Amino acid sequence: NAGVTQTPKFQVLKTGQSMTLQCAQDMNHEYMSWYRQDPGMGLRLIHYSVGAGITDQGEVPNGYNVSRSTTEDFPLRLLSAAPSQTSVYFCASRGTSGYEQYFGPGTRLTVT
Amino acid sequence: KQEVTQIPAALSVPEGENLVLNCSFTDSAIYNLQWFRQDPGKGLTSLLLIQSSQREQTSGRLNASLDKSSGRSTLYIAASQPGDSATYLCAALSGNTGKLIFGQGTTLQVKP
Numbered sequence: 112n113a114g115v116t117q118t119p120k121f122q123v124l125k126t127g128q129s130m131t132l133q134c135a136q137d138m139n140h141e142y143m144s145w146y147r148q149d150p151g152m153g154l155r156l157i158h159y160s161v162g163a164g165i166t167d168q169g170e171v172p173n174g175y176n177v178s179r180s181t182t183e184d185f186p187l188r189l190l191s192a193a194p195s196q197t198s199v200y201f202c203a204s205r206g207t208s209g210y211e212q213y214f215g216p217g218t219r220l221t222v223t
Numbered sequence: 224k225q226e227v228t229q230i231p232a233a234l235s236v237p238e239g240e241n242l243v244l245n246c247s248f249t250d251s252a253i254y255n256l257q258w259f260r261q262d263p264g265k266g267l268t269s270l271l272l273i274q275s276s277q278r279e280q281t282s283g284r285l286n287a288s289l290d291k292s293s294g295r296s297t298l299y300i301a302a303s304q305p306g307d308s309a310t311y312l313c314a315a316l317s318g319n320t321g322k323l324i325f326g327q328g329t330t331l332q333v334k335p
Contacts, residue, residue, distance in 0.1 A: 144323075154312070154325040169322070201266060203323075209274060210254050210316055212323055214267040 113137050115215035117202050123221045124192040132187040132218050134202030140213075142205040143185040147171065147198040148217075154201065160185055192222045225250040225317045229326035236303055237334050244298040244329045246313035251291045254316040258287050258298050261310045261328070270311075271298070275318070303333045 118133045136143065144159035156169030160179040174196060176188040189196060202215040226249045236242055246256070255274045259267040271280045271287040273296065279288040286299040296313055310328045317324060 151327075153327045154314075156322055159322070209272060211269060211272045212257060212314070212316075213269065214259075216266040219264075 115202055115204050115213050117200075117215035117218050119218060120216065121219050123223065124189070125223055126192060126194060128192050130189050130192065132189075132200055132202075132220075134185045134187065134215060135183050136185075136202075136204040136213070137183065138204060138206065138213065139182060140204035140206055141182065142207075143179070144169070144203050144205075145175070145177065145185070145187045146201045146203065148201060149198050157187065157200075189220075194222050196220065197222045225253075225315060225320075225322075225324045227313060227315050227324050227326040229311075229313060229329050231329060232327065233330045233332075235332040235334065238303060238305060240303050240333075242300050242303055242331070244300070244311050244313075244331070246296040246298070246326055248294045248296075248315045248324075250315075250317065250319070251294055252318035253291065254318050254321075256287075256289050256296045257314050257316070257323075258285075258296075259312040259314065261312060263309075267312065300331075303331075305333050305335050307331060307333050 115136045141162045145157040146154045148154045155171050158177040160166045166177050200218045205212050228247045257272045258270040273280050273289040284301040289296045310330045312328045314323045314325045
């Protein structure tokens, strides 16, 4: 199993540009989520999905879109990048037995 | 609203020392509590998962305990090594919202 994979590992955007952060898991987990990690703020939930076709907002959803067309993939879209979105983004999935969370390696995003 | 707090924020110990990291949460309605390790610039690695019905879990030199009634969990590291240097995060899975709430982490440095 590859677990949770994320691409790209690093990205630099200019203000106003859009992009999609990719996340995939091969564990057949229904629940997937996106977090951002910022110094002094810890990890904060952006969006989550309880299954294909079902998504919901987390703590800091503004400026981000998600969709879930398959169980495996959960992409995060930045519609119009802003410097405040400079952060490290983590994707996670959760099993149904014990609800253990598995995290991807992260995407380090800089918006200039 | 669930809040998770970790004390201390940073800890420096000599090699070989036994140490305890603390995690407290405000809402005892949790499914589980999970401890993670994060190395600089890396993702989160799951260390231990304690279900709400359990009191402790052990893996090698690590032992995590959970006391729901007092809203506390501890991570005990025996015979610390320089390779244990990292940031340790605890996260509580809320039984009310199904969301994972993180503490700010404890950054551990083990000196040779």
